[in-house]
Amino acid sequence: MSEKTPSKLEKILRQGHLAVTSECGPPRGSDPEVIREKAEMIKDYVDAINITDNQTAMTRMCSLASCIHLKLMGLEPVLQMVTRDRNRIAMQSDILGAASFDIYNILCLSGDHQSFGDCPTGQNVHDIDSMQLIQTVRLMRDEGKFLGGDEIARPPRMFVGAAANPFADPFEIRVPRLAKKVAAGVEFIQTQCIYNLDRFEEWMKRIRDRGLHEKVFILAGLTPMKSAGMARYMKNRVPGMDVPDEIVKRLSDTPKEKQAEEGIKICIESIQRLKEVEGVSGFHIMAIEWEEKVPEIVRQAGLYPRPSL
Amino acid sequence: MIVGEQKPLEEIWEMVKPYKKVLVFGCNTCVAVCHSGGNKEAEILASLLRIKAKQEQVEMEIKNSGIERQCEHEFYEPVTEELNWADLVLSTACGVGVQFTAEKLATTPVFPALNTTFMGAVDAPGVFTERCQGCGQCILAITGGICPVSRCAKRLLNGPCGGSSNGKCEINKDVDCAWQLIVDRLAALGRLDDYEKLTPIKDWSNERSGGPRKMVREDLQQ
Structure with missing residues (x-):
């Protein structure tokens, strides 16, 4: 597969390296330093940095402006774009x-x-869905056209990604859903946080059975747990999250002051195990408001130094 | 049918209290089925308002009336006199009926006693649930007969979001995930493979976005 964009992330993946990405949530204010500081902490340990788009529907600095701040620092941003807030005109x-x-x-x-x-009393837009947004970006890039059919002068050159949750319901369409995103034109996937490694490996097996791992780069998503409380919360309160009892128990059995360290350890062990899974092309480390831990995780998981291109 | 829910009595009272001759005007079709705005409910509401007026020591006359459907001309004739008597008509119809009645009364205000909530079905006695948003471009044939436009909180056309959990929607555990229902139904129909067909970007010009809609049947015009 030859490169279709100038994306550094694409280049690293196509060259066969295990890619590492991470993410930064923009501030609930206009201070660009917040983004710069977070990026500064992780920049040498990741290939690209996602900027979330008003995650959990909390109003924040926009993803696009935050990505520009990263770009001005010479870094490689991944622009997250949700279909909730904008129609097809605004998104294009x-x-x-x-x-x-x-x-x-x-x-x-x-x-x-x-x-x-x-803003729970606000409207949501969902003029198009995420699957159709993938198609939109591919149309704009590959055919140089707007959805309306007109030509774009200097079309965007973007490596197109999407999310996948191997653990959500309905179970029977977990793999077909990814196949559908591949058919829509997705090129890389960042998965939901993986704690149930057995179930993830089963999903990957089914992905391989359909040959999808050869059509899309799959970055395994990981979020280190800060405490047993966080593990319980993720297990019981966050829809589509699969946290096995042994993870909760392992953290609960650890003295409180050592739980964060244990959470990091679990994360590193997970990466080491998942590195061996055929079809896993890299890792997306989502250390939520804990970006300073990313370097340690990347180093100890044997993913440092990052390839220089 | 169209489902409506009566506004809180306090809110209705605030609207009607400046008036002296109030006609509570029922609509005996859709909103009668959901027991919110039929002629019987109009009668009950009129009684409640009379009590309220008495409690508040406000002098006003309150009558009630009603017709079969406030959205069709042909039913209005028998109530012309009552409508002309009122200095306020409090309609218990859906938003369509309220406006249609107002169009007949150039100088009398017509206020809504209901919040028109949705187009839905009677799931069980006393339980009404939404089924359709009138998007103007029905896709039920490809979604196993279950509508993601009206029943998915994100109106997703190509499958569930990551928040589908044990068959329920992330916004509320009492709400079924439309895509779980669609997938189950496609499986029951032996059509699960159809799930992988991409649903094209929707033409929303047929719904609200395209402006007020109108349908003309020339064969029925007189």
């Missing part, structure tokens, strides 16, 4: 805006429902 427009700053990666998502955020 933002894609062009991002492309004008040579942002080369996009992650197409539907977004958390607004009832979870700070």
